Amino acid sequence: MSTDNTAETEASTTETDSSSKCGGATTEETESACGASGSSSSSSASSSGGCGASTDADDEEEVGSTVEDFEADPGSLTTVGLGPGRPEGMTARAKAALAEAEHIVGYRTYVDLLPDEITEAAEDIYSTPMCGEVSRTEEAIDRTLAGNDVAIIGSGDPNVYALSGLALEILESKGGSADAVDFEVVPGVPAAQSCGARLGAPLVNDTVSVSLSDHLTPMAEIESRLEAVAGEGFTIAIYNPWSRKRRENFQRCCEILLEHRDPETPVGIVHGASRDDEETTITDLETLPELGETDIVDMTTTIIVGNDETYVFEDRMVTPRGYETKYDY
Amino acid sequence: MSTDNTAETEASTTETDSSSKCGGATTEETESACGASGSSSSSSASSSGGCGASTDADDEEEVGSTVEDFEADPGSLTTVGLGPGRPEGMTARAKAALAEAEHIVGYRTYVDLLPDEITEAAEDIYSTPMCGEVSRTEEAIDRTLAGNDVAIIGSGDPNVYALSGLALEILESKGGSADAVDFEVVPGVPAAQSCGARLGAPLVNDTVSVSLSDHLTPMAEIESRLEAVAGEGFTIAIYNPWSRKRRENFQRCCEILLEHRDPETPVGIVHGASRDDEETTITDLETLPELGETDIVDMTTTIIVGNDETYVFEDRMVTPRGYETKYDY
Numbered sequence: 001m002s003t004d005n006t007a008e009t010e011a012s013t014t015e016t017d018s019s020s021k022c023g024g025a026t027t028e029e030t031e032s033a034c035g036a037s038g039s040s041s042s043s044s045a046s047s048s049g050g051c052g053a054s055t056d057a058d059d060e061e062e063v064g065s066t067v068e069d070f071e072a073d074p075g076s077l078t079t080v081g082l083g084p085g086r087p088e089g090m091t092a093r094a095k096a097a098l099a100e101a102e103h104i105v106g107y108r109t110y111v112d113l114l115p116d117e118i119t120e121a122a123e124d125i126y127s128t129p130m131c132g133e134v135s136r137t138e139e140a141i142d143r144t145l146a147g148n149d150v151a152i153i154g155s156g157d158p159n160v161y162a163l164s165g166l167a168l169e170i171l172e173s174k175g176g177s178a179d180a181v182d183f184e185v186v187p188g189v190p191a192a193q194s195c196g197a198r199l200g201a202p203l204v205n206d207t208v209s210v211s212l213s214d215h216l217t218p219m220a221e222i223e224s225r226l227e228a229v230a231g232e233g234f235t236i237a238i239y240n241p242w243s244r245k246r247r248e249n250f251q252r253c254c255e256i257l258l259e260h261r262d263p264e265t266p267v268g269i270v271h272g273a274s275r276d277d278e279e280t281t282i283t284d285l286e287t288l289p290e291l292g293e294t295d296i297v298d299m300t301t302t303i304i305v306g307n308d309e310t311y312v313f314e315d316r317m318v319t320p321r322g323y324e325t326k327y328d329y
Numbered sequence: 330m331s332t333d334n335t336a337e338t339e340a341s342t343t344e345t346d347s348s349s350k351c352g353g354a355t356t357e358e359t360e361s362a363c364g365a366s367g368s369s370s371s372s373s374a375s376s377s378g379g380c381g382a383s384t385d386a387d388d389e390e391e392v393g394s395t396v397e398d399f400e401a402d403p404g405s406l407t408t409v410g411l412g413p414g415r416p417e418g419m420t421a422r423a424k425a426a427l428a429e430a431e432h433i434v435g436y437r438t439y440v441d442l443l444p445d446e447i448t449e450a451a452e453d454i455y456s457t458p459m460c461g462e463v464s465r466t467e468e469a470i471d472r473t474l475a476g477n478d479v480a481i482i483g484s485g486d487p488n489v490y491a492l493s494g495l496a497l498e499i500l501e502s503k504g505g506s507a508d509a510v511d512f513e514v515v516p517g518v519p520a521a522q523s524c525g526a527r528l529g530a531p532l533v534n535d536t537v538s539v540s541l542s543d544h545l546t547p548m549a550e551i552e553s554r555l556e557a558v559a560g561e562g563f564t565i566a567i568y569n570p571w572s573r574k575r576r577e578n579f580q581r582c583c584e585i586l587l588e589h590r591d592p593e594t595p596v597g598i599v600h601g602a603s604r605d606d607e608e609t610t611i612t613d614l615e616t617l618p619e620l621g622e623t624d625i626v627d628m629t630t631t632i633i634v635g636n637d638e639t640y641v642f643e644d645r646m647v648t649p650r651g652y653e654t655k656y657d658y
Contacts (some may be wrong), residue, residue, distance in 0.1 A: 092421060159533055160532060189486070189517060189518055200656060211534075216651030222535075229561075232558075318494050321545055
């Protein structure tokens, strides 16, 4: 049986950071204060006390219950990466982990990506709109501590700007044990690699992944990181490149890159991958700033900036690994 | 029918860079001059002229035939990432792409990882030992140009230190067209994410991937990249950390990291993942140098260095995303 326990009326879906870039981004950062998701009516009774039920429209989501409030032996807790979004991008292990889970918890867009056989087999699905990931993750952990086998899902990989860390942090804050819940991370294909695949072979050498969202990281730190890597031979995967509330971050990023890299450096843009409005473009660094206000660069976009050896061959980006320095071909 | 066309006698498998780290690395760089793999007796007749058949034991692998030598309409060319190595880590799309391929080309260790149903369904398998990836990739492209649908396989993701770039480079050098061969990259879970999953949640924020192999990248550039990122808030995934022929690279890397990061910074080490000798350890930066000469750090190892916020919770590495700065839990 599959149910959607979301308290719709509490959901603020205004400006959020990302959804399913390249079908693979798992970032779920909120730009604005989000009224967190409502608690599930079918949740374990023991998860009362504030979990998943913050209704305050500010940045604070209160976490309530601790491990002391639960009498059952805990279940298992697994974070599962769905990869590029569509079922064909999921690993067999991810599918098996979801089939084993009694409860599946996730952002609604990702729940909607699950094959019917999985949602139908689950005892319960707890999904919420974008934002509210702290209360949603706490709900998942309370359900685990109450004795249920729980899977937390996200697109991409559960490590890449995703919820594996938050799950461990909240588990620890409740006095729970990662060993006791048999905590497991099931990796998935990250957005950088999904988008890289669509662009050809842009990420074949050393690579940096940077998020331009300053919701959880100060912009000064983001700028410092970009300054540090822009002059080196890294390709750069940019997550969360643009949103209405922080359009200047994108412009600042472009400025920093242009200070260090050739204006003709190839740049690949993948917008809304695995979505109806999917679009892939290859441009250059000089042109990138003017695309900030266009539809192709938004919160569903991942951008890949080539290094000084990256070139374009028939609408594909190629970053040589270096074989050409040693071999004739 | 499945055949192994390797000219065993030509294979030098002495010191090579990596095999299946975290079951997910696809780097196949050679430290030494490798006698390349022999050409396939069942290969398309048109792929004569040096392809896949270099017997010179030096760094040069001659590439012979061009698109002019082929009369057939080309087949399709797909690079497929197997992910963490075992079939359960493969995506459904990867499995389907291999089922569609007439010829499968890859390093023998990866071919051995394929499910029997795939190898048995393929018309031909062309596998070689470690090294010889230039001639092997050319063999794949010659087979494509001769009209066969070909898949080039590797563990991890085909972009991450892998052969997608080389495939496009060789295709271009032969006068071939990526559009004409319907070139496609099927992404897989990279080693960094596979290993990150085993370690918990170390890669939740901005991350750098660096290979310590100086076979195809000068060590001065690798050092410069490490210097640039060591003082910033990146977690660092280190591929190809150690081999007998370049043990000093690992020590130099540790020195650079220790100049910029706290000696107590958590470091995760995953050795030989998905192999019989798999081992996962969490240590700290101060201890890392002395592990260079131990069995846990070798060419099958991936190392993940935390940032200044990474901590250890019950043998798991946790890199906070930053939620703790905005939320109470």
